[in-house]
Amino acid sequence: MATAIFTLMFLVTMVLLQLMAVAQTNGSMPVGAFITATDDAPSWLSSSGEFAFGFQPLEYKDHFLLSIWYAKIPEKTIVWYANGDNPAPRESKVELTVDRGLVLTDPQGNLIWSSDILLGVMNDTGNFVLQNSNSDRLWESFSNPTDTLLPTQIMEVGGVVSSRRTETNFSLGRFQLRLLDNGNLVLNYMNLPTKFVYDDYYTSETYDASNSSNSGYRLIFNESGYMYILRRNGLHGLREDLTKTAIPTTDFYHRATLNFDGVFTQYFYPKASSGNRSWSSVWSKPDKICVNMGAGLGSGACGYNSICNLKADKRPECNCPQGFSLLDPNDRYGSCIPDFELSCRDDGLNSTEDQYDFVELINVDWPTSDYERYKPINEDECRKSCLDDCLCSVAIFRDGCWKKKLPLSNGRFDIGMNGKAFLKFPKGYVPPDRPPPQLPGEKKKPDIKFIAGSVVLGTSVFVNFVLVGAFCLTSSFIYRKKTEKVQEGGSGLETNLRYFTYKELAEATNDFKDAFGRGGFGVVYKGTIQAGSTSVVAVKKLDKVVQDGEKEFKTEVQVIGQTHHKNLVRLLGFCDEGQNRLLVYEFLSNGTLANFLFGCSKPSWKQRTQIAFGIARGLLYLHEECGTQIIHCDIKPQNILLDNYYNARISDFGLAKLLVLDQSKTQTAIRGTKGYVAPEWFRNRPITVKVDVYSFGVMLIEIICCRRNVDLEIGEAENPVLIDWAYDCYMNGSLDVLIGDDMEAKNDISTLERLLKVGIWCIQEDPSLRPTMRKVTQMLEGVVEVPAAPNPFPYSTISNYNQE
Incomplete structure (x- = not known):
């Protein structure tokens, strides 16, 4: 009896293995197949391997999205998803069942979503089909689109495509593409709480009031990459082409997406691995979305x-x-x-x-x-x-x-x-300056002159250009009246920042007893202030600020106060009283990147990559997008803070000019930042934004490896200088050695290689070879190709500088 049972179990196991093998070759999934939502979850592939069905991790709350995406494109471009308003928690499961079809359940077994049909097939067109034993199609993703249409997909009258809420939030957005009963293809937006639809802001004008048989009735995206509206007109039919230019589908992937910002765009992407691999636009509607809607x-x-x-x-x-x-x-x-x-x-x-x-x-x-x-x-x-x-x-x-x-x-x-x-x-409030709107096609410049037609300040203020320092251009907007708080403090600085007296900050910090950090610029204390409600702040007491430099201090504080970016720590106020110079910042509870990165537990690969992207965006803003170009001069993990959501926030920017010259060079070049210093500091070469690029490159490699660049506590045989070792691993093709047992990073080897190449480009000994932070950001995000990285130090060993 036992032998018979064992034999039966063996036969069942072999049948299931055969069914799973078939699933890998023809895209079909047998009843009982399932996927669990984890970071390394497998996916169900189409027979060509071009499309995948499974779970994609989201950027928030440890949740996953049941979705379909292009499997051969490095950027995970999602073309369909289920239940975007209620994504699945980690350890949720999607399973093909006999009685309920495709079922998505949470870790406790509670139903999240179901299709109520049977066998699943992931087609090469990107269409996930559920069918019965007779191969009759009972449900398909093409008939239930989300925000994207694919070649061979058809939308009938009454069909709707809806945008997602934001680029990374897959909840229902407020924009819709609809094919109306009258034959018009329209774009409109709606009131999300009630789904009430507002007037159209685009229409195809394919409704013929004089001859309804000539009106549109079907939106077709054919296998050749053409999208058109088919009109009702007998056997032959007429069509209204939306796609005017032929881009061959044999060489390019195609999709048409209603973007989260309301623009409906047809895109193409090269299938070949060479060249510029990014999504490009074929056409989009409407031509002008900034209109009355x-x-x-x-x-x-x-x-x-x-x-x-x-x-x-x-x-x-x-x-x-x-x-x-x-x-x-x-x-x-x-x-x-x-x-x-x-x-x-x-x-x-x-x-x-x-x-x-x-x-x-x-x-x-x-x-x-x-x-x-x-x-x-x-x-x-x-x-x-x-x-x-x-x-x-x-x-x-x-x-x-x-x-x-x-x-x-x-x-x-x-x-x-x-x-x-x-x-x-x-009048008691001074609005902060914001960069002017940019004309289409115009490149952003670090210069602060306003162009014609830009947002400018008017009759109540005037623009005053002041040359500050050897390599920075700054501006200050001078108003007719000073803020009342500044007048009370006796400072001549005109800014929207709050002025604090030294006594106020001493009381807020309990006489500067609660120190929780020290950097090259001074000691940081935790404090509480009253501003309508009680707020926790970080108070930085500056050391050795330029003497007799009251004007310089006020100018630099004003420049820092005018910055506004989600990847920068916000300056709330200041104190300028006698020899006491203090800055008041928002308090970020998750501490420094150094503590997060080099602690006992290794942060996830996804967290680390997002932190790197955030730092790059913050530096791009400082270098090119704020009113005054700011060179940080001291980029290191200790100067990167993490907010409640572990978003990277750059601190201590703009402070380099406030220090005594010799101290600035000492602190920035050696004492506070061993391992992050660009070679030009030691060669009397001009100091430009490229010193920040170098420091970012070192820190990017640290983020990849979760290891300090210079760690003299380990032996010479253990590669104490990280950037030397990282370049050797890159040249030897042994990237897995850099990340040890980090399976999440190993499963994302293409991103790992891209980030490492970017880091090596950033630490080039020759500053002219280092990319700008704009180019760095584009390469990190996969917008532009990252070329093979050359030897970063052909003339000398950079580690010698960083260990002196």
Whole structure:
């Protein structure tokens, strides 16, 4: 009896193994097949291996997305996903069952999603099909699209494609592509809580009111890469082509995606491994998304109070105006909220010129937020009418005077608008400068001159260019009145930063007793301040600041205070009292990258790569995108802090100029940053942004390996200089040695190799060979190809510099 049972189990096992082998060759999955959501989870492949079905990890909350993606493209381009509003927790399971079809359950066995059908087949077209034993198609992903259409996919009348919420959030977004009953293909956006659909902002105009048989009835994306709308017209039919240019599908992958920002785009990607491997646009709709949307309802292409600027690729760029900040700092396409308050309750019925002032914005408008229009009227009268109206938040002077109140919707920048917007703010508050909108096709420059048509400051402020230092250009915006807090402190610095007295900061830090860090610039203390509510802050007490350098200190603090980026630590205030110079920063509870990276447990590969990307974006902002170019001069893991979500935040930027010259060189070159120093510091060569690129390269290799660059505690035989060893491993093709038992990194070997090559390019001994941080960011994110890296130190051994 036991022998018979054993024989039966053996036969069943062999049958299942055969079925699984078939699944690897023809894309079909037998009943009972399952995948568990883990970092190294397998996937179900189509027979060609070009498409995969399975779990993709998300960037938040340790959740996974059941999805279909291109298996042969390094960037995980997802073309279909299930239940984006409720992604699966780790250890969830998707299984093909006999009675319920494809079933997705959480780790406790609770149902998350199901298809209610049987056998699954992952087709080479990217279509996941569920069918019965007779091969009848009972469900398919092509008939239930999310945000993407693929070649051979058809959308019938009534079909809907919906955008995701953001680039990385797969919850339902607010934009839709629909084929209406009347034959029009339209784009519209909706109110998410109720799914109420607003007016279209694009229509294909394939509805023929005079002859309904000539109207559109089917959207086809054919196997040749053409997308068109088929019209009802007898046996032959007519079609309205959306794709005008032939890009062969034999050589390129194709997809058409309704992007999270509302632009519907057909893309292509080369199948060959050589050349520029990135998604490029064939066409997109609409041509201008920064227009009035929703017939006055909703926020428009960007969030409320935001400004939409059309980029060269017809995608929108959203920016908050001066004095406004993102409601959700992680969603730059979301709504903006004012950093100040305008209220009739405090001001009575009238505002006055003593209480309020304006920031002037050129060629910016929020056309659907009007409540009054005055005509005829001149510019001064328009400004005064808004000052004297406590309900007025913005006045637009263009063909009359248009008065607006918050929230502002459908904001946009348009060079042809020929108008001015006067944005009102209280005089006790100084709005921070924000970079002007960029014209399509224009390259960003580190220079701070404003171009015609950009957002500029108006009659209440003027631009004052000041040359500071040997290699930095800075600007300061001088207002007619100083903030009351600054006047109380007796400082001449005009800025929106809060001024603290030394006594206030001594009380906030319990007489500077709670020190939790020290760097090349001074000791850092933890403290609490009252600003409407109790806030925890980090107070940095600067050492050996340039003596008799009051003007220099104020100028540099003002420059630091005007920076605004999610990968920079925010400066909240300062103290400049006698010999006491202190800076007050936001407090980040997760500490430094050094503690996180070199601690007892190794952070996940995904966390490390995201931290590296964040640091690169922060440095790009400092070098090229903020009003004044800032060279950090001391990039190292101790100067990278982590916020509550483990996002990288660069600290101590802009402080290098505040130190005594000799000390600056000593601290930056040797004492505080052994192992991170660019060779030019020792060769009397010009110091440029490339010193930061070098330090970033060293730190990137540390992030890859979770090991310090210079570790003299280990023996010579154990490769004490990391960058030397990393280059040797790269040349020998032994990348797995660098990461030890890190299986997550080994399973993502293409990303590992890309990041290592970028790091080696950054540590080139010759500064001219090092890429800019813009190029570094593009290479890290896979936007551009990373060439083979040359020997980084052909003339000498860099480790000699870093150990002196």
